[in-house]
Amino acid sequence: MTYHTDFLIIGSGIAGLSLALKIADLGRVTIITKKRATDANTSLAQGGIACVLGEDDSFELHIEDTLRTGDGLAKGEIVSLVVRQAPERIQELLELGVPFTRDPQNPERLHLTLEGGHSRRRIVHVEDHTGREVEKVLLGHAQEHPHIEILEDHLAVDLITLCKVYRGCPKEVLGQERCLGAYILNGKSGEIDTFLSRVTILATGGAGKVYLYTSNADVATGDGIALAYRAGCRVANLEFVQFHPTCLYHPKAKNFLISEALRGEGAILLDPSGKPFMHKYDPARKELAPRDIVARAIDFELKKSGKECVYLDISHKPRGFILKRFPYIYETCLRFGIDITREPIPVVPAAHYFCGGVITDRFGLTDIKGLYALGECACTGLHGANRLASNSLLEGLAFAHLAALHIKREWAFYKGLKHPPVPAWDPGGAVDMEEKVLISHNWDAIRRLMWNYVGLVRTEQRLRLAQKRLRTILEEIEAHYWAYILTADFIELRNIAHVAKLVIESALRRKESRGTHFMVEYPQKNDNFFRKDTILWRAQEPL
Ligand SMILES: Cc1cc2nc3c(=O)[nH]c(=O)nc-3n(C[C@H](O)[C@H](O)[C@H](O)COP(=O)(O)OP(=O)(O)OC[C@H]3O[C@@H](n4cnc5c(N)ncnc54)[C@H](O)[C@@H]3O)c2cc1C
Incomplete structure (x- = not known):
């Protein structure tokens, strides 16, 4: 089937939903999302959203903190653009009904919390489940809007561009490449439909699932990055993967974070034989060293011992204190048979956030006309080599706003565009895959390979x-791709393979250690050669 819409938004996290609400008065918005609408990293965000509101704070300080964390690669102009609009974006969320936690001393004001890397208290939050509340409120408004339809169980397979339609880029298309929509797998019918749109927006989130251990939702398979790269967009800085030091290690616990606050309250990291080890890596700060140092120390201990996990122990604290301070973590661990008041918690570091992605300009526009990329799938210049905590939800809000401004300005142009005839998806002679093990084996193989060889500490x-x-x-995978009828699992497998390749390629190019990228042979930063983005482009290095 072929469907027509004005705006095709791929993804229903903070970025996609925020943009939908801002442009829905212009025309018809179709949001497609590959599982349930709430299945997104946005729903998992705990900490909050960075925003200068405190009397002792300033935009300059937030900008400085972001640039310092970005380790020489964050772009000043973009950082300033995002930081300065945070108060307005938070005000909009308040007006939509997000119940941000109030300051108990002064309920007129929002409560501001402090996180690593921030020099002031500036994180607005809804208790410890900010993302879930933001997602619920945005989704509620989107579902009620008469111009917005949300299609769950719809997975974008590939973008449709002029060059794809013409099977190459002939003279009349050169320099005028634009996006016409996407081929979408309908999970219920199993058909791949054609969705044609005037404007297409990638809001597909991150790619944590490229790694064996991740804090991310199952949907985070880097689809937007793979789709955009295959369509001819440039991608950048994919070597910068942020790892969270402590994720619960349990065969049934997929992606549960053990908050840094535990270490803040005195929890100690133990090696597999039960001995503390952080004093060897950071004698002064030990467990309170920055995230990347703790994560690398754990990784080193794991590689050395060949064991699966280390342990985080808070059981020396009074039981009453633990229950009051960490009720959610206590209950969740107990569900997996771990009583944190009596025993250490098995933990591993986990892939948490992709700082790189599809290159965009200051309005979220990619290299292809009519195609925007927002949120975690984009590389806007905000994060550089490392992300400052709680800046990513803000980035989603800020760039949705900037893209909406641009789309409104260009709307007359987009509306006037005519699409050439677009062929339906052609499955050729594809047949059903009988042995699904071909897919599951490779999923596992890639994620293990990435974890063991392209993880926290890298060597050439x-x-x-x-x-x-x-x-x-x-x-x-490529041989199977055209031989078998496509399923969601298979499409995602191909995407994680493509993203994995891009991460490796980028990591090999950066012969220095900067931000989240650590190379044993090059432990120092080298500003003379490497103070620039790692850019990959299909025209130069085909997959
Ligand atoms: C555990 C955890 C805690 C975090 N805490 C914080 C925090 O406190 N503060 C902060 O700022 N950031 C935090 N982050 C990061 C932040 O949550 C994400 O960066 C942000 O939510 C990304 O938003 P997004 O809209 O770009 O993507 P997402 O919210 O991940 O949404 C992506 C959407 O795209 C859909 N999708 C993907 N591929 C396809 C496809 N091919 N076809 C159709 N649909 C597709 C998905 O189903 C999903 O709906 C946290 C992340 C995690 C995992």
Whole structure:
């Protein structure tokens, strides 16, 4: 089937929903989302949203903190643009009904909390489940809007561009490449439909699932990055993957974070034989060292021992204190048979946030006309080599606003565009895949490979090995891609393979250690050569 819409938004997290609400008065908005609408990293965000509101705070300080964390690669102009609009974006959320926690001393004001890397208290939050509340409120408004339809169980397979329609880029298309929509797999019918749109927006979130251990939702398979790259957009800085030091390690617990606040309250990290180890890596701060140092220390201990996890122990604190201070963590761990008042918690570091993504300008526009990328799938210049905590929800809000301004300005142009005839998806002679193990095996193989060879601590030798092994897996996937009828699992597998390849490629190019990227052979930063983005473009290095 072929469907027509004005705006095709791929993804229903904070970025996609915020934009939908801002442009719905212009025309018809179709949001497609690959599982349930609330299945998004946005729903998992705990901490909050960074915003200068405190009397002792200033935009300059927030900008400085963001630039320092970005380690030389965050772009001043973009940082300033985002930071300065935070109060307005938070005011909009308040007006929509997000119940931000109030300051108990002065309920007129929002409560501001402090997080690592911030020099002032500036995180607005809804208790410890900010993302869930923001998602609920935005989704509620979107569902009620007469111009917005939300299609769950719809997965974007590939973008449709002029060059794709013409099977190449002939003279009449050169320099005029634009996006016409996307091919979408309808999870219920199993058909791949054609969605044609005047404007298409990628709001597909991150790619934590490229790694074996991740704090991310299952939907975070880097689809937007893979789709945009295949369509001809440039992507950047994919070597900068932020790892959270402590995620619960349990075969049934997929992505539960053990908050840094535990270490703040005196929890101690123990190696697999039960001995403390942080004093070896950061004698002064030990467990309170910054995130990347703690995560790398754990990774080192795991590699050394060959064991699956280390332990975080808070059981020396009074039981009453633990129950009052960490009720959610206590209950969740208990569900998995771990009583944190009596025993240490098995933990591993986990892939948490992709700082890089699809390159955009200050309005979220990609290299292809009519195609925007917002939120975690984009590389806007805000984060550089490392993300400052609680800046990512803000980025989603800020760039949805900027993209809406641009779309409104260009609306007359977009409305006047005519689409050439677009062929329906052609499955060719594809047949049902009988042995699903071909998919599940490769999913596991890629995620393990990335975890073991392209994780927190990298070496050229391991990166090259990973590159070689991934090449073989990719050949198999590409051969199967055209032979078998596509399923959601298979499409995601191909996307994690493509993103993994881009991460490895980017990591190999950066022969220094900066931000979240740590190379054993090059432990220092090298500003003379590397103070620039790592840019990959399909026209130069086909997959
Ligand atoms: C555990 C956790 C805690 C966090 N805490 C914070 C915090 O306190 N503060 C902060 O600022 N950030 C936090 N982050 C990061 C932040 O939550 C994310 O960066 C942000 O929510 C991303 O929003 P998004 O709209 O870009 O993507 P998401 O919210 O992930 O939404 C992506 C959407 O795209 C859909 N999608 C993906 N691919 C396709 C496809 N091919 N077809 C159709 N639909 C598709 C998904 O189903 C989903 O609906 C946290 C992240 C995690 C995982």
